[in-house]
Amino acid sequence: MKHRHLGRSGLLVSEIAYGNWITHGSQVEEEAALACVRAALDEGITTFDTADVYAGTRAEEVLGRALKDERREGLEIFTKVYWRTGPGANDSGLSRKHIMESIDGSLRRLGTEYVDLYQAHRFDHHTPLEETMEAFADVVHRGKAHYIGVSEWSAAEIRAAKPLADELKIRLVSNQPQYSMLWRVIEAEVVPASEELGLGQIVWSPLAQGVLTGKYKAGQQPPAGSRATDEKSGAGFIARWLEDDVLNAVARLQPLAEQAGLTMAQLGVAWVLQNPNVSAAIIGASRPEQVRDNVKASGVELDAGLMKAIDEILDPVVTRDPSLTSSPANRP
């Protein structure tokens, strides 16, 4: 497993990270969750991503149990704050109150004294940015997080936050956006702003939630046990990708993957890692075999001819509009 710097910081992260959205505490049983984390560790993944909100806060507990016997210094643990975690008026957003309470809840559930990266899971249009950044600065200065990141923030939002972080002497080093062969909305604005300001992307759903593995076929039922059959939450999230034109275009990538000696999943993960502003691809997995398949994308270089062939096939179904990077108008 190769490591990359997280943005322009000294922190090294495994270029393939493991995330537990939808799976831990929800879609998969504890045993499968622990087996996935074990496989990730055995394959050299050191970076783990979760959030306070995942599975109604249970995902952090599962990850904490899975990592409890590991050497803390050998891990980079990331979590997030913003989405609703309780019934109260202040149980969501990026107010000072919620940030201060949420970090303590996350650390308790994860069983760790600090996280390596604490991320704003969206932009909060109803809290002054200064208030949010000052709260993050206190989190860092109290030793509860080492670095600060954001997720799905626009270029303008990142540009507003960076000088505040600098003034407060905290390191704003990353953005966590959706990015895959099918969803490229960060390329036009977010990536250039991040390159300029020293932020790296830690990208989510690099396989479009499993669609880029080629396992969903147009006109057929989704495979048993897949995210598309998880009525608790996964099915709702993946539905937007399960369109015949997308699935037919993705199926045409199969011979390209074979020619390159890669599985479809490896091709998908390797593709996002070709972007030099990407610090890590966060993969999800419901089974350890998926982790073992996907990690082989680390270090793979895709040549220009292959990148062009992918673009030609996918062009009609790729989403590129930068205005699609946005946070809810109202707090959740």
Ligand SMILES: NC(=O)c1ccc[n+]([C@@H]2O[C@H](COP(=O)([O-])OP(=O)(O)OC[C@H]3O[C@@H](n4cnc5c(N)ncnc54)[C@H](OP(=O)(O)O)[C@@H]3O)[C@@H](O)[C@H]2O)c1
């Ligand atoms: N910041 C944000 O707003 C945000 C949003 C979403 C996600 N994330 C982060 O990104 C992480 C990854 O997201 P994701 O889970 O959507 O990523 P993904 O890697 O695109 O999709 C993972 C899912 O695809 C299927 N899959 C993966 N590898 C496979 C393989 N080799 N063969 C067959 N199926 C395979 C599995 O689902 P099944 O086996 O169930 O089909 C797996 O759970 C999350 O855990 C979270 O940490 C962040």
